[in-house]
Amino acid sequence: MHNPLQVLKHYWGYDGFRPGQAEVIDSILSGHDTLALMPTGGGKSITFQVPALAIPGICLVISPLVALMKDQVKNLQKRGILSAFISSEMQHWEILQQLDNCILGDYKFLYIAPERISSDLFQGKLKFLSAKVNFLVVDEAHCISQWGNDFRRDYRLIADIRDAIPRVPVIAVTASATASVVADICEQLHFRRGYKVFKTSFERKNLSFVVRKTDNKLMEICHILSSVPGSAVIYSRTRKGVEEYAGKLRAAGISAEYFHAGLESTIKTERQTDWQKGNIRVLVATNAFGMGIDKGDVRLVIHTEFPDSMEAYYQEAGRAGRDGKRAYAVALLGPQDITDIKGRPSKTFPTIEYIKRVYEALCNRFQIAEGDGEGAVVYLEEQQFLRDWHFDKGRLRASLEILSLSNYLRFEPYPDTHPYLRYDQPRWTLDRFLEDDSPAAQIVVAVLRNYEGLFSDGVFVSIDLLARKTGLDSLQVAKVLGYLRNIGFCYVPPRKNPRITFxxxxxxxxxxxxxxxxxxxxLAAFKMRIEKVVEYLETQGCRQEFISEYFGMEGTRCGCCDNCLRKV
Structure with a gap:
């Protein structure tokens, strides 16, 4: 076993751990199941990456977002650490290759989305992989809890892996969990007797929390941006909202772009990269943006509408000031916002009758008769469905989630789908085209070498794979695939519509x-979260102290939030 401090110094170049990290690492290396609660930017990944490197074997990490997995694996590989990930974006043979590499090679980390746990391919390889696993890590562990704000059903399958590797300690990490969520996480992950829970202080002494009342949010945003230099994130609840704010900020002469889950993956990657490099000052985003971002110099996070929970707000606001320098988290409050927030449970949470209407409309839309439909997979044209059946989006989404929880269907609001390509002309008609050295020819050659069925059933292709094989960037690949329509190819871009499996x-x-x-x-948990949101927005006390106490920690006056400064 290597000394954890030596591992930290060798791979990260740090001379010492941040507060709370060493205790978590000691617990893990002592064989205890461990839950670590650390604020955003507190260095959660170090607490499991260091011990995993200190002993033989491979660390299996369950992570909720493909972008988050890619980012962590990329950062580990930069340090010369063999790491891999598997996700639904990958082809069957790619997943098989990655799993075999981890089983046969000297890989130290394998990241996997919870939805892949139940796949036959992963389950078939688990018995070989389990002999090498040194730790099982659950990232963003609040997702496993039925009380959590971001419940994901597939997180419950993690206990199945636990049963397959009972000797291996489990490490759960998250930046936001109340006492009830902590208890639920430990129960759902089958933590063994003697498990440890560590809570690092939720105080961010460099982060000023502010609630600003205004009649004109755009004007207030421009005023704040003129007063606080540096990189910024502005959160809005809707795709329409982020697009409008970004457009108006550009019209005001501010470098801004928008980001939401409806964008092509290549465009999302391009915009996030431009923002991280400082080419774009302001990124206006929905909550689809932010988890796992590696940018320490964010000086400002503004919320145009407040999220549905303090957990979500703390996660998003905490992305400011991760470099330890002064930063600001500002929540804008319009004249009707408190009333609107209090009304969210009745407006956004559906009744039982509403849920039944959604179920009936869904079955009718896709012509599924009683006694039929098991296993059917459909893609919902959401806007048309809302118009035809007079539903509203918030309650429709909530209804589909509750139907998912009740096991009637599986609802994937942002499915990972691939472009589809087929060539219906005779094979020989491509010969002259393939002699060219154009990007289009390079991509077709890469498709022919890596996929079977282009001339018969067609193939679903991976933009990332084709980018790697051709040396083109992902945005170029996406554009060229669209161009192939002009020379006789059938091309269907990735689907953006929600996917539903009965x-x-x-x-x-x-x-x-x-x-x-x-x-x-x-519903009861949702109402309680809303009550706490209103309490935070209306409090006259220290906002940092309120947040700490919400998460079950002792808090002290920060001296830098708007309420503290008002009392000075």
Whole structure:
């Protein structure tokens, strides 16, 4: 075993650990199941990466976002650490290759999305992989809890891996979890007797929390940006909102771009990279942006509308000032915002009857008869569906999530899908085209070498794979694939519509049963979170102290939030 401090120095160049990290690492290396709660920017990844490098074997990391996995693997590889990830974006043979590399090679980290755990391919390889696993890590562990704000059903499957490798310690890390969520995480992950829970102070002494009342949010944003130099993130709740704010900021002469889940993956990557490099000052985004970003010099995070929970707000606001220098987290509050926030449970949380109407409309839209439909996969044209059936988006999404929790269907709001390519002309008609050295020819050659079926059934291709094989960037690949339509190819771009998989046959409405845990408990938890949001926005006390106490920590006056400064 290597000394953890030596590992830290060798790979990261640091002479010492941040507060709280060493205790977590000692617990892990002592074989205890461990839950670490650390604020955003507190160095959570170090707490499991260092011990994993200190002992033989490979660390298996369950992570919720493909972008987050890619970023962590990229950073590890830069340090000369063999690491890999698997996700639904990859082809079957790519996943197989990565798993075999981890089983047969000297890889130290394998990142995997929770949705891949139940796949036959992963389950088949798990028995070989389990002999090498030294730790099982659950990143963003609050997602496993039924009380958490970002519940993901597939996180519950992690316990199955735990049972397959019972000797291996489990490490769960998150930046936001209340006492009830902490208890639920430990229960759902089957933590063994003697487990440890570590809570690092949620105080961010360099981060000033501010609530600013205004009648004109755009004018206030421009005023704040003129007063606080440096990189900024502005959060808005809707795609339409982020696009409008970005456009108006550009019109005001401010370098800004928008980011949301509806953008092509290549465009999202391009905009995030431009923002990280400082080519764009302000990124206006929905909550689809931010998890795992590696940018320490964000001076300002502004919320035009407040999230539905303090957990979500703290995660997003905490992306400011990760370099330890002065930064600001500003929540803008319009005249009607408090009333609107208080009304969210009744406006956004559907009734049982509403959920049944959604289920019936969904089955009718896709012509699924009673007693039929199990295993059917459909893509929902959401805007048309909303118009045809007079639903609103918030309650539709909530209804689909509750139907998912009740096991009637699987709802994926932002599915990972691939472009589709097929060539219907005779093979010989491509010969002259392939002699060219154009980007289009390079991509077709790469498709022919890496996929089968281009001239028959067609193929689903990976933009990232084609970029690696051709040396082109992802944005170029996406553009060239679209161009191939002009020379006889059938091309279908990646689907943006939500994907729904029916997990059982259609049942009559009188037999549609929504469990208490799926509905009543979820509604009660939502109302409680909203109450705390309103309490934070209206408090006259220290905002940092309020946040610390919300997460079960002792808090002290920060001296730098708007309320503290008002009392000086």
């Amino acid at each position: 997990k059982m046959i259609r049942v009559p409405l009188e037999r549609l049963s929504i469990s208490t845990a799926s509905y009543d408990d979820r």
